[in-house]
Amino acid sequence: MVVGGVCRKRAGLKAGATLPAGPLRGRWYERKPMASDSMPLPQGIPLPQETRRTWLEIAHEWVTTVDHKKLGLMYIIYALIFLVIGGVEATIMRIQLLVPHEHFVSPEVFNRMFTMHGTTMIFFVAMPILFGFANYMVPIMIGARDMAFPRLNAFSFWMTAFGGLLLYFSFIGGNGLYGAGNAPDVGWWAYAPLTSPAFSVGHSTDFWTIALLVSGVGSIGTAINLIATIFSMRCRGMTLGKMPLFAWLNLVMAGLVLLAISPLTAAQAMLMIDRYLGGHFFDTQAGGSAAIWMHFFWIFGHPEVYVLILPAFAFVSEIVPVFSRKVIFGYPIMVGAAVAIAFISISVWAHHMFTIGMPSYANAFFVLSTMAIAVPTGIKIFNWLGTMWGGKIRYATPMLFCLGFLFQFLIAGLTGIMLGSAPFDWQLGNSYFVVAHFHYVIVGGILFATFGAFYYWYPKVTGRMLDERLGKVHFWLFLIGFQLTFDSLHIVGVLGMPRRIYTYEPGRGWEIWNIIASIGVVFQIVAMLCFALNLVRSYFKGKLAGNDPWDAWTLEWSTSSPPPAYNFAAIPEVRSRRPLWDIKHPEDPDWKYE
Amino acid sequence: MxxxxxxxxxxxxxxxxxxxSFGATPVQxxxxxxxxxxxxxxxxxxxxxxxxxxxxxxxxxxxxxxxxxxxxxxxxxxxxxxxxxxxxxxxxxxxxxxxxxxxxxxxxxxxxxxxxxxxxxxxxxxxxxxxxxxxxxxxxxxxxxxxxxxxxxxxxxxxxxxxxxxxxxxxxxxxxxxxxxxxxxxxxxxxxxxxxxxxxxxxxxxxxxxxxxxxxxxxxxxxxxxxxxxxxxxxxxxxxxxxxxxxQADPPDVPMSTLAAEGRRVFLTAACINCHTIKGTVADGRFGPDLTHLMSRDTIASGAALNTPKNLRLWIQNPDEIKPGCLMPAMNLTAQQFDEVAAYLMTLH
CATH class of the missing domain: 2.60.40.420 (Cupredoxins -  blue copper proteins)
Incomplete structure (x- = not known):
């Protein structure tokens, strides 16, 4: 066991404080930013004067920007807008399911709602929001001034944005000549042959397909960019082994995006060939195979879960150490576990297909691979626990959300084991239990970690703190709402309620749980309003944050808040995984122990 | 404290x-x-x-x-x-x-x-x-x-x-x-x-x-x-x-009310037979459920409604009322014909 020096005095940096001067004077973090740092200007050309710009100029700047921070922010804001839209769709579904045989919306509308909700939340909320954080933070954390390919970065963002707009344009143009206004209604897996021309008349499925194709190109672009950035733009001294876990996890995520999105894109192209060029890949009426689509979709779909959860792990791996005042426990094992998760995750896809009638040995194989992924995932939870163990935990809002993440992700993992045991899945699969399980992963896990990330990095991005009290109200309300909704859905699934039904029969013991689930939504909405209020109000009135409000250790906290366009006045140089720890504790730096 | x-x-x-989640007692x-x-x-x-x-x-x-x-x-x-x-x-x-x-x-x-x-x-x-x-x-x-x-x-x-x-x-x-x-x-x-x-x-x-x-x-x-x-x-x-x-097949010579007999004629001459089978008649469609022994079933419309005379008539008249978006079309018969067809279907024990 490697133990650093015992009981070192905290640097005690308060908001706005600068890093300690002294024997280290003259290092990179001492340099004042200069205009010439961003771009050397030839002599004789006057520097542009800072003048008040018009709205048009500001808009033009944002639209044409290639700055990774602005693009990251646009990803996040774009995702937040879609989060509201996806939330409205979920609310409509919960109103419709409040009581049996309700007529709030027609079956057609309900089917569009769950299709759009799933597609939106995965492709246009979760992925962009996580890409946004990666875009913003990865270059700063590795001491770079931008991504490796800034223009590709802008291109990727606009492709993703365009994909989302295309998907929603289906509400207006969905059915073309047959009558406008028909969003996709094939479910977000779009199982064949429901997507074939015989069953999906009109253009709504085309909008869905092309929207995912287009945004998939954007995702692949961002993944390539992240990989290139992390491999080639790290500052001096930052070997792969000294990279913050945040960068590591996003690197693994980016690799997984390349592996996962490609089969999806291929399948979408094949579907379009089926629909318009007379292909018969998935067209069962002409001898195509519905099962092939399932394989294509889930070999994307399951790694996709890890594409989403790895960045959430990244948030937790940054926040938990800082708020426990301890270095991350077992860094090399954490990296190894992430790589193992990615590796195993490409061999588990058919656990989504236990009910399609695969041979028994195939089912057994996918039970094994699915169970195997629990091992590295468990290791991660244990290492976070190890990080908290013996620490001094500050319960600021980011840490509260991370704690929520840990508890809920634990439950999500355990229900995942239930679903991964094929015979159990024959009962639980496609029921509301599955819905509850993956919402535990995506909301209880990923969204909670993302909220933690918002509270943690908002000061860096805006220069102002989010309000702590409002943040805690947000946390508790959202926690209560989340538990009410999704705990109930576990039970109603066990009682035999299948998913994707627009109404249900009375007398099966489902009513009370559906009511509780719908009540939970009210709490979640109020919590989200608190969050929105906090985001807006703190931007104008929040407490000034200073460079390093959390007394943290990674490079982004060494630059100003918000960071200048060039991130660092001088490119930093690091000797350990926690460069700011080394600066704050020159008598006992990290690099002695790594 | x-x-x-x-x-x-x-x-x-x-x-x-x-x-x-786990303490829930199964509803019996x-x-x-x-x-x-x-x-x-x-x-x-x-x-x-x-x-x-x-x-x-x-x-x-x-x-x-x-x-x-x-x-x-x-x-x-x-x-x-x-x-x-x-x-x-x-x-x-x-x-x-x-x-x-x-x-x-x-x-x-x-x-x-x-x-x-x-x-x-x-x-x-x-x-x-x-x-x-x-x-x-x-x-x-x-x-x-x-x-x-x-x-x-x-x-x-x-x-x-x-x-x-x-x-x-x-x-x-x-x-x-x-x-x-x-x-x-x-x-x-x-x-x-x-x-x-x-x-x-x-x-x-x-x-x-x-x-x-x-x-x-x-x-x-x-x-x-x-x-x-x-x-x-x-x-x-x-x-x-x-x-x-x-x-058993539908016996053609079984005595039935004139209403039902007329309903049988309407059924066998309308589009019903394209989708439904009634064994012993010309109706041999395979697209919809076999109706030979419809009255031996407790429900119609795949369990969406109980098999009562009222529901049966409503189902023939406007299936969307019970099951919006289902593939059975509304048949556009006259009110009299709906009564007749329903009466006929009710003889299919």
């Missing part, structure tokens, strides 16, 4: 999911579809296996949850903190090894058990007395063919109760006429999908008579929600009597 109360609140908030009402009240061999096998899985995950949950709560409470920063950093611990290979090996063992046990249960259910041998039924999923109803007995029915599956001494399980061959469907009667067996071009099989072996409810479990289109399913488990004698009834 206040801290203690806060702690309790926190504990309760996080324990709540456990208590509610007659229309229960709980997976935890099995009434047939495969469902029983799955139930026993699921208890085993639940026990393991409960143990894991208890341990990890306890450690998390302990760490979260024990290591919180005290109000009188001296401002020193805690000892920095970079890791420990021994501990990492421990929490890798233990889960690997658990995974191994779970895998071996699951593999056994998979084999037991999926590769079950078909005893000589087994009933065979071919289930065909349609948008949005079920077709049941009994090849051993030579008749076809819909939406309400009848099977004999299985005597442990002479097991008569029912083996279901699962086909689809259009999109994907899922056959799921939670108390009888796990679900298996019906996929076009991909024949599947499942089986049930109920030990108690009664009606078991289920429904389509794989999204199949607009009316997926109302593709309901009933399984009638009967004593062998009752089942045999039911089979004999179903084998």
């Amino acid at each position: 206040r801290r203690a109360r806060q702690l309790l609140v926190t504990l309760f908030t996080f324990l709540w999911p456990l208590v509610t 009402s007659s229309s229960s579809t709980s997976i935890f009240s099995p009434a047939s061999t495969p469902a029983h096998t799955i139930f026993r296996f699921s208890l085993f899985v639940l026990a393991i995950i409960a143990a894991i949950f208890g341990t990890v949850f306890g450690l998390l709560v302990y760490a979260a409470v024990r290591f919180r920063m005290k109000a009188d903190d001296d401002g020193r950093e805690p000892p920095q611990i970079y890791g420990s290979n021994e501990i990492e090894l421990a929490w890798t090996v233990l889960p690997v063992l658990i995974v191994f046990v779970l895998f071996v058990t699951a593999a056994r249960v998979i084999h037991q259910i999926q590769d079950a041998r078909r005893p000589p007395g087994a009933i065979e039924v071919t289930v065909v999923g349609h948008q949005f109803w079920w077709e049941f063919r009994y090849p051993q007995y030579g008749f076809v029915t819909a939406n309400e599956l009848h099977v004999p109760v299985s005597d442990p001494k002479h097991p008569t399980p029912t083996f279901l061959k699962l086909l689809s006429a259009d999109t994907d469907h899922g056959f799921w009667v939670p108390r009888l067996a796990g679900k298996t999908d019906l996929i076009p071009n991909h024949p599947n099989q499942t089986w049930i072996e109920p030990h108690e008579t009664g009606i078991y409810f289920g429904q389509c479990s794989q999204y199949c289109g607009v009316e997926h929600a109302k593709m309901l399913l009933r399984v009638y488990v009967q004593p062998r004698a009752d089942f045999d009597r039911w089979v004999r009834t179903q084998q």
Whole structure:
């Protein structure tokens, strides 16, 4: 066991404080930013004067920007807008399911709602929001001034944005000549042959397909960019082994995006060939195979879960150490576990297909691979626990959300084991239990970690703190709402309620749980309003944050808040995984122990 | 004191999911579809296996949850903190090894058990007395063919109760006429999908008579929600009597009221016959349910409505009223003709 020096005095940096001067004077973090740092200007050309710009100029700047921070922010804001839209769709579904045989919306509308909700939340909320954080933070954390390919970065963002707009344009143009206004209604897996021309008349499925194709190109672009950035733009001294876990996890995520999105894109192209060029890949009426689509979709779909959860792990791996005042426990094992998760995750896809009638040995194989992924995932939870163990935990809002993440992700993992045991899945699969399980992963896990990330990095991005009290109200309300909704859905699934039904029969013991689930939504909405209020109000009135409000250790906290366009006045140089720890504790730096 | 109360609140908030998810008692009402009240061999096998899985995950949950709560409470920063950093611990290979090996063992046990249960259910041998039924999923109803007995029915599956001494399980061959469907009667067996071009099989072996409810479990289109399913488990004698009834054709010369006779004429000359079969008549459509013994069924529209004269007439007149988006068209007959057709259908016992 490697133990650093015992009981070192905290640097005690308060908001706005600068890093300690002294024997280290003259290092990179001492340099004042200069205009010439961003771009050397030839002599004789006057520097542009800072003048008040018009709205048009500001808009033009944002639209044409290639700055990774602005693009990251646009990803996040774009995702937040879609989060509201996806939330409205979920609310409509919960109103419709409040009581049996309700007529709030027609079956057609309900089917569009769950299709759009799933597609939106995965492709246009979760992925962009996580890409946004990666875009913003990865270059700063590795001491770079931008991504490796800034223009590709802008291109990727606009492709993703365009994909989302295309998907929603289906509400207006969905059915073309047959009558406008028909969003996709094939479910977000779009199982064949429901997507074939015989069953999906009109253009709504085309909008869905092309929207995912287009945004998939954007995702692949961002993944390539992240990989290139992390491999080639790290500052001096930052070997792969000294990279913050945040960068590591996003690197693994980016690799997984390349592996996962490609089969999806291929399948979408094949579907379009089926629909318009007379292909018969998935067209069962002409001898195509519905099962092939399932394989294509889930070999994307399951790694996709890890594409989403790895960045959430990244948030937790940054926040938990800082708020426990301890270095991350077992860094090399954490990296190894992430790589193992990615590796195993490409061999588990058919656990989504236990009910399609695969041979028994195939089912057994996918039970094994699915169970195997629990091992590295468990290791991660244990290492976070190890990080908290013996620490001094500050319960600021980011840490509260991370704690929520840990508890809920634990439950999500355990229900995942239930679903991964094929015979159990024959009962639980496609029921509301599955819905509850993956919402535990995506909301209880990923969204909670993302909220933690918002509270943690908002000061860096805006220069102002989010309000702590409002943040805690947000946390508790959202926690209560989340538990009410999704705990109930576990039970109603066990009682035999299948998913994707627009109404249900009375007398099966489902009513009370559906009511509780719908009540939970009210709490979640109020919590989200608190969050929105906090985001807006703190931007104008929040407490000034200073460079390093959390007394943290990674490079982004060494630059100003918000960071200048060039991130660092001088490119930093690091000797350990926690460069700011080394600066704050020159008598006992990290690099002695790594 | 206040801290203690806060702690309790926190504990309760996080324990709540456990208590509610796993402590829920299965509803024992007659229309229960709980997976935890099995009434047939495969469902029983799955139930026993699921208890085993639940026990393991409960143990894991208890341990990890306890450690998390302990760490979260024990290591919180005290109000009188001296401002020193805690000892920095970079890791420990021994501990990492421990929490890798233990889960690997658990995974191994779970895998071996699951593999056994998979084999037991999926590769079950078909005893000589087994009933065979071919289930065909349609948008949005079920077709049941009994090849051993030579008749076809819909939406309400009848099977004999299985005597442990002479097991008569029912083996279901699962086909689809259009999109994907899922056959799921939670108390009888796990679900298996019906996929076009991909024949599947499942089986049930109920030990108690009664009606078991289920429904389509794989999204199949607009009316997926109302593709309901009933399984009638009967004593062998009752089942045999039911089979004999179903084998009969519609007798053409049976005395019927003029209303019904007129309805028969309307039915056989309208588009009804394109989709429906009534054995013994010219109606031999295969697109909709076989109506030869419509009145022997408790429900119409795949369980969406009870088979009452009023519902039957409404269903013929405007199917969308009961099942919006279903594929049966409104027939645009006159009010008189609706009465006649309904009267005719009510003679189909």
